[in-house]
Amino acid sequence: MIKLSEKQVEYTKQSTHRWNIKSGAVRSGKSFVDTSAVIPVRIIERLRKPGLTVILGVSRDTIERNVLQPLREIYTDKRVGTINSRNTAYLFGEEVYCLGAEKVSQVAKIQGSSIKYCYGDEIAKWNKEVFQMLKSRLDKPYSCFDGACNPEHPTHWLKEFIDNPELDIYLQKYTIFDNPFLPEEYVKQLCKEYEGTIYYDRLILGLWKRADGSIYKRFADNPEAFRCEIVDEFSQESEYKQFRKEDITSIEIGLDFGGNQSGHSFVARGYTDNYSDVIALKSRRVMAKDENEDIDSNRLNELFCEFIREVIEQYSVCVRCGDYVQYCNVESVYWDNAETVLGNSIRNAVEKEFPWISVRPAKKRPINDRIRCTVKLMGARRFFITKDCESLKTALTDAVWNKEVVGKDERLDDGSTDIDSLDAFEYTIERDMKYLIEEVGDV
Secondary structure: OOOOOOOHHHOOOOOOOEEEEEOOOHHHHHHHHHHHHHHHHHHHHHHOOOEEEEEEEEHHHHHHHHHHHHHHHHHHHOEEOOOOOOOEEOOOOOEEEEEEOOOOOHHHHHHOEEEEEEEEEHHHHOOOOHHHHHHOOOOOOEEEEEEOOOOOOOOOOOHHHHHOOOOOEEEEEEHHHHOOOHHHHHHHHHHHHHHHHHOHHHHOOOOOOOOOEEOOHHHHHOOOHHEEEEEOOOOOOOOOOOHHHHOOEEEEEEEOOOOOOOOOOEEEEEHHHOOEEEEEEEEEEEHHHOOOOOOOOOHHHHHHHHHHHHHHHHHEEEEEEEEEEEEOOOOEEOOOOOOOOHHHHHHHHHHOOOOEEEEEEOOOOOOHHHHHHHHHHHHHOEEEEOOHHHHHHHHHHHOOOOOOOOOOOOEEOOOOOHHHHHHHHHOOOOHHHHHOOOOOOOO
């Protein structure tokens, strides 16, 4: 038997409007009521009626993770299919379009179509034009929309829409404390992890608050609290957290190419087992003005390979047989994919000297997702930094939100702070964010 909270039961009774939207904290139960009760009922009620049934999310992957898989866990894969090459899946006997909403081009298949039901996942992360298009497509007398989102900036386009009293909208607001099924200790820990950041207001209290001031406030207030040492053997005398080299399961290096006014940044990151701890091992920022010669691609290759050698010597577990490396836990390099020529040059140089290292372009996930991941790691005391990371330490301490930008959260990038080092570090964790923090993509 499916158990619902009072808040969720309220939604099932009151969501009789054209637009039915839940806004609020992570893990508050917004999505569960949809997958357990709302979506199946809405689809079945409209079977064989004219119009399309659509699920919109940030991407096909997020739809699969946030919507379809939870549905399958309750209703089995006999009633909830998988997304095929036509971007459709059969749900409860209905062919349902499952489309990403980050770009207008991704929803071209439903432009001009009549939609009888649409479910929206992570609405605040959609492209505004997609949402505008959707409004004109819900054109049947029985057409309706259900969706959920985490709060963003108070001037966000979605906030303007849901606050409009003239529209047929049922808006339900959630805090994390509205979910009685969460373990008390988990809630306390989550609150602690986001304490003092914009994410506490948004993801715990469910408020649409402006991002302002220091991004990594907990770190900026006391960088020494995050210091660690990498040692061969533990010592009772050290005042810092200690990790043995052999405890580091993988080391990866990020490289961000700077422009004319900034420097090239290198950051080496280590993980402990099961992504438990994230360790910034070594960083370096190379400024053209500090070099005796121009930093052309050849010089950059030399500097970067030198950095890798130092990381291997200082922090890696490396097993050699003569000149041959049998094993080394320095595994990957991720470079700024905006600079293809420099990136390919780096790849050739690294693979020639370190043939076991995989060299790939960075994914460049959304910056604010990368920021949130880092903030939560810091709050959970799972982020550490060595003395060899002065440039990264400075970058984290100085990072602030851009107060001049209205309508979205944007990290200040005007040359006054070191964005390059932040990017380089984030390239090393962005592929693993879903493993590093539990509620990535959770609404």
